[in-house]
Amino acid sequence: MSDENRRIAEELIEAIGGKENIDTAAHCATRLRLMVKDKEKIDQEKVEEIDKVKGAFYNSGQYQVIFGTGTVNRIHEQVIGLGVSESSKGEQKEEVKQQGNKFQRLLRTFGDIFVPIIPVLVATGLFMGFRGLVTQPEILALFGLTPDSISDNFLLYTNVLTDTAFAFLPALIAWSTFRVFGGSPVIGIVLGLMLVNPALPNAYDVGSGDAEPLRFLEFIPVVGYQGSVIPAFIAGFLGAKLEKWLRNRIPEALDLILTPFLTLLIMITAALFVLGPIFSAVEAGIMAGASFVLELPFGLSGLIIGGLHQVIVITGVHHLFNLFEIRLLADNGLNPFNALITAGIAAQGGAALAVGLKTKSAKLKALALPSSLSAFLGITEPAIFGVNLRYGKPFLMGLAGGAAGGFFAALFNLEATGMAITVIPGILLYIGELNTLLLYGITNIIAIGVAFALTWAFGYSDKQLNN
Template sequence: MAKKDYSELAKTIIQDVGGEENVNNLIHCITRLRFYLKDESQANDEALKNTKGVIDVIKASGQYQVVIGNEVTNVYDAVVDELGPQFAAKLNDGTASETAASAEPESGNGFVRAVNKLIGLITGSMTPVIGVIAASGIIKGILALLTLPQLGAILNAKSTVYITISAMADSAFYFLPIMVGFAAARYLGGDPIVAAVIGGVLTYPQIVTWGTAFKTMFSIGGFDFQFLKYTYSIFPMILAAWLAKKIGDWFKKVLPSYLQMIFNPLFTILIVSAITLVITGPVIQGAANGIADFINWLVSVSGWLGGLVIGGFYQVLVIFGLHWGVVPLVAQQISGSGESALNAIISGTMVSQGAAVLAVAIKSHKSELKELGFAAAISAFCGVTEPAIYGVNLRYRRVFVSGLIGSAVSGFITGLMHGNMFGFTGSLIGFSSFFDPKNPTNLTSFYAFLLSSLAAIIVSFLVTWFWGYNDKMVMGQKVEKKKNPAKA
């Protein structure tokens, strides 16, 4: 099959965001091109929204976001090609990222701007590693499945094959600080290699061993400063990357040019690693673990009520881009306790929106809507709901509400059965994440996944079919997000 050409779409997008001279930087997430523009008023929102291949246009977190869907990587590459080698060089050396990271939305008070920049930093740090984490979670779940006695224990947990494949899955989590640090440094315009080395300090085997045993570094006034285990951690490394950027920039100003190559990274690595190990790491890791454990406990204790509320409203967070604040918490829960009741509920919300758009695709006689609906349904069942939400569901408001009704029922069942997830990947493709690798014979969470997913599909599909959609309805305008998600 011939490879699809995205060059014309790329040219149109560049033209409608105000031309290449208006682009400070460009990154992408799972479904969106995230532009940092010099002047957003130069962008032609309506022209972009009505461009074939573009699902929606959103302004949030200081970014001009063009929602593409599953083809975002191909479109991103085409846009970078059209912007030329000089822009590509800026992306590689971090110059463009530095400009983007320092940009602030013009509107909103200081607190709102700070929240937007924080969301942007989390997005820039986590987006590049989400796919790897999701893939690793699927592998771990399949391994747990293959050790089930009910299936004849196809794999022995002590076998060479199991341990080798398990290493392939665990490496993404074990060395997560390195990957997050690299991504955060690129977003901030710092030195990705320096940040990766600092992440390597946090995951160094001896440090991990000492952290597991809470070995004391030193004591001051009867207070013990201890090593902690930072594998699987996220937040300490994001702050470390930010510190490395600030300290590295300071050394660029004060050190002679002939000392820069060696002594800038030397001092930066020593200072930031020490600060992270002694001060910021323990504080942030302790707070993050505490918040993650508290949310896990709250969701578990609230049972069906928590499932009903979270299931009914989580996808609303996606509309405003606020779900990016939840993603690191879920990762923190899985890294800390090995499970996430919150993610188990979230998984059903993806299935529900997919079932709602699937009903539209099957019921509609409009060929273009059918094509978009089927593609969006597949995407949602694979854990990415944005093509469904922005492409169809929100433009027929009842379809989106139908999905919320289905996800509320799904969450109710998950909460009632106290279902948990033991991996990161959700929706139907994440079925293997519901097998407990520590206790393979306990299938409670997997049964909760089966029942809640079935309920999500049936309820969302039927409500959409009989109430949410018919061909006489007129597709509404593409929905705008609020410019500052913190105001939502």
């Protein structure tokens, strides 16, 4: 096996233009990430023909070759053994940060900030789903119980599980933003906690009319920022910059005392009285625009989002949707966006599955079938870059399947209790109600079935192998 992996590594290095064209190599869970000097020297067709390669593409300053879980570790080891310099993902990120236009760098920054937060939000969504499941009358009846049998203490315990992450969301965002921009994360946490201090009127209570904002100087309204994303991000960004600026100017003997003191004093004042009101309005405008699309009648939102989401994923702009989903969950604990993007993801798996079952090519079959399974687990990169985009029409048929599944989900207002997991793992976000779980299953069946049928009938023929 090691000899085979070494041969693959040698072929890959040659197809990329030799060791002299590769600066460094790193890897993530599924992809080998190579920093190359001249992307014009890459022989894309030759790379894609190498055994075990499930797709390859140039993105965000890196040439990324998809091998899949486990395999990528072994290929990376062989590439390094052949003399290519190794770097960590963090070191490559520093190189990548200098590449691309301002918008691309902004998107990467959003990803760096929100990705570390997502696991706790996924856990919160699962807690909400399980709470809904165990409190259903039908489930309780199996144990001879009724909803009235549930103690208040148990409900309080579940509230601790489901409410904590979103109650302190600005603290998570400010912490991560400080971390990304080189500030002290602990100062970011405290700054974020100040934004949701219980002494301030709760933003949700003010919004519902149950509380009044504080009035400073008789005209500046001040409230807490529960559930806010952009104000916490801006406060974290400026706070990290301010801390670094102060640290370079305050004498070392006073740094420990004055730097955190001045950073927190200046930033919480600016956040409560200036930044918060301004960027809360900006965030409200963004949410209003996104909600307008999401609330289009007659299933139109599902057609649009389910049909186009994977196109957006290819461009990398999909990181912006994290902000939208987080706000949806923070506001009401439900996320209708998840079902629509699930349809798009499942459909690309359905298209790759059709290619894998229809082709007589053993190599393509070995690539397409595992890629479809990966998509059904929520990861579409192998299916999109390794199969569907390569032959063109399967990708388009996948978009059609996504639109069909999204249309159905939108018609029934299907909503998840969390974010970031889709298709098969996404089931856990819909188990709170049996009817919702059934609708989620039908959404995936429609998306996969339409994409599979269209790809089988019109989207792929082995004649394309020779083109």
